[in-house]
Amino acid sequence: MIWPFKPRTSKQIARIEITGAIASETRKSVLKALEIVKERKFPALLLRIDSPGGTVGDSQEIYEALKRLRDKVKIVASFGNISASGGVYIGVGAQHIMANPGTITGSIGVILRGNNLERLLDKIGVSFQVIKSGPYKDILSFDRELTTEEHQILQEMIDTSYHQFVTTVAEGRNLDVEKVKSFADGRIFTGQQALELGVVDRLGTEEDARRWAAELAGLNPDKALCYTIEEPKSLLNRVLSRNQSKSKIGTAINWLEFELTTNGQPLWLYRP
Numbered sequence: 001m002i003w004p005f006k007p008r009t010s011k012q013i014a015r016i017e018i019t020g021a022i023a024s025e026t027r028k029s030v031l032k033a034l035e036i037v038k039e040r041k042f043p044a045l046l047l048r049i050d051s052p053g054g055t056v057g058d059s060q061e062i063y064e065a066l067k068r069l070r071d072k073v074k075i076v077a078s079f080g081n082i083s084a085s086g087g088v089y090i091g092v093g094a095q096h097i098m099a100n101p102g103t104i105t106g107s108i109g110v111i112l113r114g115n116n117l118e119r120l121l122d123k124i125g126v127s128f129q130v131i132k133s134g135p136y137k138d139i140l141s142f143d144r145e146l147t148t149e150e151h152q153i154l155q156e157m158i159d160t161s162y163h164q165f166v167t168t169v170a171e172g173r174n175l176d177v178e179k180v181k182s183f184a185d186g187r188i189f190t191g192q193q194a195l196e197l198g199v200v201d202r203l204g205t206e207e208d209a210r211r212w213a214a215e216l217a218g219l220n221p222d223k224a225l226c227y228t229i230e231e232p233k234s235l236l237n238r239v240l241s242r243n244q245s246k247s248k249i250g251t252a253i254n255w256l257e258f259e260l261t262t263n264g265q266p267l268w269l270y271r272p
Helices: 024-039 056-069 086-091 118-124 148-172 177-183 191-197 206-216 235-249
Strands: 013-019 044-051 074-084 096-099 104-106 188-190 226-230 258-262 265-271
Touching: 013 024, 013 206, 024 056, 024 226, 044 086, 044 206, 056 086, 056 148, 074 086, 074 206, 086 104, 086 148, 096 191, 096 206, 104 191, 148 177, 188 191
Parallel strands: 013 044, 013 226, 044 074, 074 096, 074 104
Antiparallel strands: 104 188, 226 265, 258 265
16 A cells, blocks of 8 residues: 555654565665665664674665764664674664664674585596686685685685675774774674673663664654565565465554555565
8 A cells, every 4th residue: 555645754663674584685685775764764774684794895884884874873783593694794784773672683704614525526536627717716616625725815805805894893983993903703692792802882672762763863762663675575465474474463453554665666665
């Protein structure tokens, strides 16, 4: 359904949820949502993150978009059950971060993994004939060991990405780079430990983070509604999800959605 009116976003809080592994589709979805926050002039954004991490480039693009947006919007990141690796990378793009005491976070680092099945292939008598344009075109091939030169190339790449990660966390959290390196060794830690390290600002629930975002934007925390911005589900999924909700609570679910349109086509929806 397309409503003939728009939400009064000047007194509301936008909410974007990032769940699961961060990859290309996540990036596209989040960047579109951030554009809507900017266009609709929401004064505050609650960024809910529940992710074990993901690809470097996608995390970096979301981080940069958050940095651009925070000049105009108050952003509070709320870490859920887990916000590690790429989840931290994105989170430090917000001005403020809140985590539950038991949130699993950290894992600041970069990893590249390949499989070596050479001995198994030898046992079953399988070999490969490789024709390549350069000596490193089949780097990380699963049928042979890495050469010393290949190992050095990959290590330099990982070290560069790691330096980018550490620098980003240091800048985003106003920490010294060396301090970040002291705990950016791949370890995970709880929200309580993250607070002590300076990775997060406060401990609390998502509701606490919502109220904090409202206060930062000069809104009444008791009255400011929070609208989740997400891609609309198909008609079938909407019907199924609504019926499931009704069966669970035994009553009609009250909810309101607003769809934006581009050339007459539904694009995004808000839901409280």
